[in-house]
Amino acid sequence: MINLYDYKIFSKNSSSLKKTSKNDADKKSIVYMTSSKINVIDFDGVKNDYIANLKLSDTPKSNDALFAGKAELFFIEFKNGNMKNELYKVKRKIFDSLLIFTDIVCKGVSYTRQKVNYILVYNKENSKEYIESLRNKLEKDEVHDARNYDKIMNSLSQFANIELDIFGLRNQFEKLYFKEVYTYTEQEFEEKFVKQYETNI
C-alpha cells in the first residue's frame, strides 16, 4: 500500500481526528464530533493546497479527513445536523475528494476500490432552533426525527447483525469507488472505529 506521508501535500496537512471533526458553522458554539487524537490527514487542507494555483471561481468540496490504517485507507466525513439538505453535498465531497486523491497518488479508482474505505459520521439535528420548530405544525415535506424510532431500528439491526445504510451511500459507492462504506452515529464511530485504532497508535 502507498505511504501517504511520502507525499508532501499529505504530510504537511497532518492533523488529529479531533481537529478535523470541528464544526464551527456557529461561531458561538464550536462542536467537535470526536475528541480522539488519532493522527489523520486534514483533507480539506490537502484540497486547499491542491487548488492553490488553479485560480478557480468555484472551490471543490472535500471530505474532512484521510486516515492510514495498516493495510487500508479511510476517508472520514463528519456531518452535524439535519442530513436532508446535506446529502447531495456529502456526495459531491466524495467525488471531488476521489478525483483529487487519485490525481495526487497517480492511481485510478480501481486502486481506491481495493484500498480505500469511507466513513460518514453523522449526528441527528439537535439545535435549539430545530427543537423549537418541532412544536409548530408539520411542513408539507417534513418528517420529524424520532429518537424512539431510531431505537427500534437499531435494536432490529443489532438482532440481524447488519449495519444500516440509512443514506444509501453504501449502495451507491461500495465496490465501485470504495472497498467498504460505513455510516456511523458519533457513538457508533467511537465504538467501532476510534476504539479499535486508538489502541494501535
Next chain:
Amino acid sequence: MKLLIFLTVADNEVKNISEVFSLNTEVIYIDDPFALDEIRTIPPFFKIINYTNHRWHLQSKLINIYNDSSVKDAINEIITSNKIDNILTKINTICSGEMIQNRRVGFGYKKSNSDIVLDIKNISTGLKTFVILKTLLLNGGLEENGTIVLDEPEIHLHPEWQLLFAELIVLIQKEFGMHILLNTHSPYFLRAIQVYSAKYEIADKCKYYMSENISDKAMIKDVTTSINEVYAKLAKPLETLEIERYSDD
C-alpha cells in the same frame, strides 16, 4: 359551514343526536381482508339500502363493477386521464391480477398473463388487502373527497408490503383528496406514513393521535409534533424482552 352537534351517550349507546345530518360522501370501512372470503353477488331485489353492516357495504362496493356499466365508463375515463396510473403501477408490483367473476369459482383472482383463476378465498391474506384496494380503485368505489377508515391495515402484511400499502394510502389521499382515518400498532407502517406523506408533500395534512388508557378511560392525545411518544410505546416491548432475557427470575 360549521355545525354544532350534541350527542347524548349513555350505557355505551348514542341516545340522542341534536342535529341529524348526512355526509355527502360515503365512508368505506376496511377492517379485515377476510371480507373478500364472504363476497357473493347480491340479487337486485336484495339491494342494500341501509348499510348497517360495514362488511356488506364494503362487499357491495367491491362487486359494483359487474352491475353498473356507467361506473365502468367513468372509471375508464379516470384511468385514461392518468389520475390513478401511478397508484396502479405501484399496486401491480404486488398484485398484477384482478378480481373477476367466474361461473366455476364465483369470485376469483385472475393473474395477469394467465388464464388461471384462483378462488378468491385461496389467495394469501396479504394479497387480499391489495386486491380490495385495487378493486375499489378500478370500480370507482373511492370517491373524490370521500372517506376511508382502515383498521390496523398492517395486519397480515410483511413490513415491505406495509411500506407499499402506506405509500398507496398517501397517494390515494393526494389524488382523490380523501379523508383517511387509520390506526396502527406497527412502527413500520407509521414511519412509512410519515415518510411518504413528506415525499408526496402532504405531511402538513396529517394528524397523529395516541390513545392511552387512564383509569378506565381512553384519552386521545394529539401527538402530531411529538410522535416520538408513539414510538416509545412501540419500542417498549423490545425493552421488555431484553429485561426478561437478563432477569434472574
